[in-house]
Amino acid sequence: MTLQVNLINYPSGIPVQDAGAYYTPITKTNTFFTVQTDTVVWTPAAGKRIHLLGAEFSTSADMDIQLESNNVDVIPPLYFIANGGANITGPGEIWRGGWDETLTVTSTASGNWSVKLWGYEN
Numbered sequence: 001m002t003l004q005v006n007l008i009n010y011p012s013g014i015p016v017q018d019a020g021a022y023y024t025p026i027t028k029t030n031t032f033f034t035v036q037t038d039t040v041v042w043t044p045a046a047g048k049r050i051h052l053l054g055a056e057f058s059t060s061a062d063m064d065i066q067l068e069s070n071n072v073d074v075i076p077p078l079y080f081i082a083n084g085g086a087n088i089t090g091p092g093e094i095w096r097g098g099w100d101e102t103l104t105v106t107s108t109a110s111g112n113w114s115v116k117l118w119g120y121e122n
Contacts, residue, residue: 023051023120031114035107038068041115042103048121050097055118058085061111068104069097082111093119 030041044050052074057065059080066077074095078086088094097103105115 023122025118026120028117029114030105030116031112032105032107033112034110037106038071038104039106040102041067041105042117044097044100044102044121047099049099049101050095050103050121051093051119052095052097052103052117053093053119054087054089055094056085056087056116057114059083059111059113061109061113063107063109063111063113065108065113065115066106067115067117068106069095069101074103080113 028042030039032039042050055067055075057078057080059065060083062080062082064077064079066073067075075088080086103117107113
């Protein structure tokens with residue numbers, strides 16, 4: 001039997017066993033008020049890589065938001081209307097980074113907006 005763990009609301013830092021693997025969930029929440037260009041939102045610990053399990057975006061203004069690594073889309077650019085948002089998950093990881101590879105965001109407008117990422121490092 002496979003254990004399904006909802007990591008959106010799971011406390012960060014408490015180990016989880018899922019499908020026989022143990023890992024410690026990590027949640028990264030970043031809030032912005034201005035245009036961002038390649039702003040780092042997750043840097044893994046030295047010698048580790050990110051396993052992204054999901055992302056949540058919300059914004060108070062019309063804008064595009066893009067999640068990238070090394071200027072390559074992790075999640076394709078998303079267009080949001082004011083007070084819009086999106087929750088992106090999958091049956092497993094939606095992206096696995098290379099060793100020491102960071103995640104960055106870029107936006108096209110000012111306004112109150114945020115990105116929440118969850119996953120683990122190994």
